Amino acid sequence: MTQWCGPGAADYDERRALFNAMIDKRPRLIASCDGPADVKEALERAAQDDLRVAVRSGGHSVAGQSSNDDGLVIDVRPMKAIEIDPKGRRARVGGGCTWGEFDAAAQEFGLATTGGRVSSTGVAGLTLGGGSGWLERQHGLSCDNLLAVELVTADGHEIRADEHQHQDLLWASKGGGGNFGVVTALEFRLHPVGPTILGGLMAWHATHAAEVARAFRDWADDAPEELGPGLVVLTGPPEEFIPPRLQGEPLVAVALCWIGDPASGEDLVRILRDLEPEVDLVGPMPYAELQSMLDDPPGFRQYWSADYHDSFSDAALDVFLAAGANRASPMTQHLLLPWGGALARVDADATPLTQRTARWVSHPFATWEHAADDAANRAWVREYRTANAPFTSGGVYLNFIGDEGDERIKAAFGADKYERLVAIKSEYDPGNVFSGNQNIRPRANA
Structure with a gap:
């Protein structure tokens, strides 16, 4: 049964809050939906009532597209059912599930599919937009493992x-975003993963950034597909696993996931260990724990961007x-992720996404606390993209x-696929x- 919430309700502010604290939208109604019938009612x-519609699951859209002002938000978070078929290696996942919930259920059987690197991200939103994660170089994006989608149309x-x-519609849902309906369930192909993998983080003081970054680039560019790594520039957090001398200091770090033979993984990691990291947290760990390693709490202000590189x-x-x-x-955090492997092997027409052969993704990920710093952080992202432009593929x-x-939406698909969408x-x-x-307008509105 649909539960309605509007301004004045005791839990209104809690239910409208999104991951990005820059977004402070006030919908007229929030409809919490248990299933397709509730979605239809909403x-x-x-x-x-002639209300604009937004669809909210994990609420991680950095642009705040999971909400609106004076409209109606269809909140699918109550749709949490997860069914794992270990023999058939398939999963059926409710439209309101997060990756943390999905991973926990699949890992009971030593299975997983490519999911987001932040456990509180919604399964539906990430998959509909493509779905980048640690397993992508061996098993493709989340959308490449999408077998079926159930939704309610307009x-x-x-x-x-x-x-x-x-x-x-299945093809369009493999990267075309939430343009086509309200997703109530998704079905995925699963793969043997874990439950224990080789993963974790290595970090060096930023005085070693040039040496580490070049070594990482050469190491990751030629690495086996079982390796899912990322290079991160960050500030040492005040955590027990960071030595006091590095807390608050600029660091360069490598996060990694290895899902192949453990001995081969140790040999591969030794190349980085030879660079004498000041923090070395790489070792056997639960895959589900790795999936939450980069989790940030909600409530901070966010502005992100990204580009492909050949x-x-x-x-x-x-x-x-x-x-x-x-x-x-x-x-x-400033991230550099290697692609290739299974991402590049997907048939060019199998999904709406273009440039599947891209080798790298740069991802400036600005996070801050106070509204007074909005302009400076946006400018940092934009200035990096301007300086980075000569090295991007478009x-x-x-x-x-x-x-x-x-134009950026069209760049994600290319002209022919965009017209098909x-x-x-x-x-x-x-x-x-x-x-x-990330709106694809129908012909009457294009």
């Missing part, structure tokens, strides 16, 4: 899209590290960016009811 109410119809029916030269590394040394906030992974305009949008949502996303 859509009918939105049409009746006109209230319940639809299942799979290999046998509504194949166009290669990452020394000059590109110099620009990356210079930006990392001049972050506007000590809470900001493509982008939309889950890593905020609202950067239509417009045609599918025009069929399933001709009135653009689902516009609170």
Whole structure:
């Protein structure tokens, strides 16, 4: 049964809060939905009262697209059912589940699929936008493992899209975002992973950044697909695992996940250990623990962006590290992720995403506390992107960016795939009811 919440309700502020504290939107109504019938009721109410619609699951959209002002938010968080078929290596996951919940259920059977690197991220939103995670170089993105999606369309119809029916809608859901309906359930292919893997973090003081970054670039660029690593420029947090002398200091770190033969993984990691990290937390650990290693608490202000690269030269590394040394906030993280492997093997037409052969993704991830610092942190991201532009390929992974305009959306898909998405949008949502996303406008509104 739909539960309605509006301004004045005791839990209104709690229920409207999003991960990004910069977003302070005040919807007229929040509809907490237990299933498709509740979603249909909420859509009918939105049409009746002429309210704009947003769909909220994990609430991690950095642009705040999980909410709106004076509209109606369809909150699918109550849809938490998870069914694991260990023999068939399949999972059916409710539209309100987070990756932490999904991982915990699948790991009981030593299974997983590529999921987000932050455990509180919603499964649906991440998958619909592509789904980058530690396992991607061996098993592809989350969307590459999506077998079926169940959703409620703008006109209230319940639809299942799979290999046998509504194949166009399944294709569009593999990276085309939440443009086509309210997702109530997803089905995934699972893979043997863990429950114990080799993973963790190594860190050095930033005085070693150039040496470590170049070694990481060469090491990761040629690494086996079982390795999922990332280079991170950050500030040493006040945590027990960070020596006191490094707390509050600029660091360069490598986070990694190895899901292959343990002995081979140790041999691979030794290349980094030869650089004598001042923090070495890499070892056997539960996969589910690795999945929450980068979790940040909600309540901070966020502004992110990203770009694809066909290669990452020394000059590109110099620009990356210079930006990392001049972050506007000590809470900001500056990331470099290697792609390749299974991501590049996916047929070019299998998903809406373009440039699947990109080798690297740069990801400035600005995080700060006070509104007075908004301009400085936005400027830091934009200035890095400007300096980085000569080294980029023009493509982008939309889950890593905020609202950067239509041209960036089109760059994520390429002209032909974008036109195909417009045609599918025009069929399933001709009135653009689902516009609170990286929006693909139907033909009448394009």
